[in-house]
Amino acid sequence: MVTKDPRVSIPDEWFRKKGEDHERAEAVVRPSLSYWKDAWRRLRKNKLAMAGLVFLVILTLLAIFGPVFSPYEVTATDLRNQNMAPSAAHWFGTDEMGRDVFTRTWYGARISLFVGVMAALIDFFIGIIYGGVSGYKGGRTDSIMMRIIEILYGLPHLLVVILLMVVMGPSLTTIIVALTITGWVGMARIVRGQVLQIKNFEFVTASKSFGARTPRIIRKNLLPNTMGPIIVQMTLTVPSAIFAEAFLSFLGLGIQAPYASWGVMANDALPVILSGDWWRLFFPAFFISITMFAFNVLGDGMQDALDPKLRG
Amino acid sequence: MPLYILKRFIMMIVTVLIIATLTFVLMRAIPGSPFDEERTSNPTIQANLEKFYKLDQPMPIQYLNYLKSIVTFDYGPSIKKPNESVNTLLARGFPISFELGMATIIVAVISGIILGTFAALRHNGIIDYGAMTFAVVGISIPNFVLATLLIQQVAVNWHLLPPATWSSPKHMILPVIALATGPTAIIARLTRASMLEVLTQDYIKMARAKGLSPFRIVARHALRNALMPVVTIMGTMLAGILTGTFVIEKIFAIPGMGKYFVESINNRDYPVIMGSTVFYSAFLVFMLFLVDIVYGFLDPRIKLHKKEGEV
Numbered sequence: 276m277v278t279k280d281p282r283v284s285i286p287d288e289w290f291r292k293k294g295e296d297h298e299r300a301e302a303v304v305r306p307s308l309s310y311w312k313d314a315w316r317r318l319r320k321n322k323l324a325m326a327g328l329v330f331l332v333i334l335t336l337l338a339i340f341g342p343v344f345s346p347y348e349v350t351a352t353d354l355r356n357q358n359m360a361p362s363a364a365h366w367f368g369t370d371e372m373g374r375d376v377f378t379r380t381w382y383g384a385r386i387s388l389f390v391g392v393m394a395a396l397i398d399f400f401i402g403i404i405y406g407g408v409s410g411y412k413g414g415r416t417d418s419i420m421m422r423i424i425e426i427l428y429g430l431p432h433l434l435v436v437i438l439l440m441v442v443m444g445p446s447l448t449t450i451i452v453a454l455t456i457t458g459w460v461g462m463a464r465i466v467r468g469q470v471l472q473i474k475n476f477e478f479v480t481a482s483k484s485f486g487a488r489t490p491r492i493i494r495k496n497l498l499p500n501t502m503g504p505i506i507v508q509m510t511l512t513v514p515s516a517i518f519a520e521a522f523l524s525f526l527g528l529g530i531q532a533p534y535a536s537w538g539v540m541a542n543d544a545l546p547v548i549l550s551g552d553w554w555r556l557f558f559p560a561f562f563i564s565i566t567m568f569a570f571n572v573l574g575d576g577m578q579d580a581l582d583p584k585l586r587g
Numbered sequence: 588m589p590l591y592i593l594k595r596f597i598m599m600i601v602t603v604l605i606i607a608t609l610t611f612v613l614m615r616a617i618p619g620s621p622f623d624e625e626r627t628s629n630p631t632i633q634a635n636l637e638k639f640y641k642l643d644q645p646m647p648i649q650y651l652n653y654l655k656s657i658v659t660f661d662y663g664p665s666i667k668k669p670n671e672s673v674n675t676l677l678a679r680g681f682p683i684s685f686e687l688g689m690a691t692i693i694v695a696v697i698s699g700i701i702l703g704t705f706a707a708l709r710h711n712g713i714i715d716y717g718a719m720t721f722a723v724v725g726i727s728i729p730n731f732v733l734a735t736l737l738i739q740q741v742a743v744n745w746h747l748l749p750p751a752t753w754s755s756p757k758h759m760i761l762p763v764i765a766l767a768t769g770p771t772a773i774i775a776r777l778t779r780a781s782m783l784e785v786l787t788q789d790y791i792k793m794a795r796a797k798g799l800s801p802f803r804i805v806a807r808h809a810l811r812n813a814l815m816p817v818v819t820i821m822g823t824m825l826a827g828i829l830t831g832t833f834v835i836e837k838i839f840a841i842p843g844m845g846k847y848f849v850e851s852i853n854n855r856d857y858p859v860i861m862g863s864t865v866f867y868s869a870f871l872v873f874m875l876f877l878v879d880i881v882y883g884f885l886d887p888r889i890k891l892h893k894k895e896g897e898v
Contacts, residue, residue: 568727
């Protein structure tokens, strides 16, 4: 590649041989970062996602300990103090039975978060097994399993959920069961896509040539490398499950009184919204929205942070 | 292409059959007869009622009758409203829900694409940040919350638009806004992402080098390819919107499918639940089928693949 141009003369002394330091050539200058450390480093730079994460931690704490700060019981009715506006005694006001909205909001948070997290976890387990087997086996097994998925994907989810709720009767368990029966399909598709891609990578072949058995390959090679998109999908499943629960509550298929989720509280507030009792709707609606917002920005942030292609 | 359509068609039939069977099994799995709570202690009346609704026949025959009723679009009489058939309820409610759903999807697609395109063209500019903030907020606010906010502010406090019912185009504005905001946000995000990718492609540089106007480049060359992901999610989004109408109809007191469906759930009116579930699902699955076909026509790769591989 070096061409010598006679018109340009560069004195040889301009060139200096750099001292070869064999000792340090192999040294790793920067501290090594694992995939997770790197993702966390990048997630921390995303202010909005961190704000979402902080909010969710606080919300979880409030859902667990919030009722402790309140002198009122969730289901305690007080007919002398019906539909009271927020005050020093009742920070978020009271409902038509005189129940304290502040206390009910944190109990609602428990139920809404529980539904969301359980739905995401169950989707995760079913999706990993189904998608993992389908993607890893490949061939005929894969195409049969994918046909099933395609058909299930075409089902109108909310209608199936409503139907199941009608049959099983409204309760916390049925909501979670109904949501996961339709919800795992998306997760299975993502896991399969990832496994299909990764199983042909060299490090898997290397692992195989060392004599690793299938369970070990799945556990050690495939699962850790599919975790990124899976976690993102889980983060985004939670808000959609919370939304679905609220949606069902609006159709009269939610948690039954006297217990309440945010969706039930918002639904109960509908008849009084026009009479000016804004707090009845405002608090549950506000917390549904802000929780979904927090999960969405956190999911977006994690999507960017966990994508190795964006690694800087 | 015909093979692709055929394959999709068969899948559509299978899906509807699964929904129908699921509905049938679930409804029959509920213990007791629908007439138990009526306190018709007279066994003759009970028997006659069961005969009228064909509940006295063996299960397989009932199942076949049921499948036949689906194919012939005759869902039989309602149990709680004996003078009305499920068909009349569907005929009354469905057109309204359909109108609401279609108005919503049209608004969402147009505004979402415009928003997403401008956000991509002004990447990292004020419009981009504004549009993406709207998108995250829009996805996060549930439509029923937005609906109640709109009723309270726009209709009750400002008296700008009617708060409820479905009688004139003016009445459509608030429900459509409430229902369309979420999908608009999703479409805007998708359009922005794929537009950003398309705009870096060589053929866009080529078009620019040829001296085409920016409008022509975006409208004719970039959008065509950028919209593929939007078309992909259109089917499931449509299903979401058309079931989402249930809640919006309840809040705005719109006499659509949702009203009868919720009523039938609360009354445990099984023929109505079964009929409307199957009809509605079949409709949604059919829309999904249409979207797939459109996608097949738009995406040249699908055609090529079929020609090489299967024909």
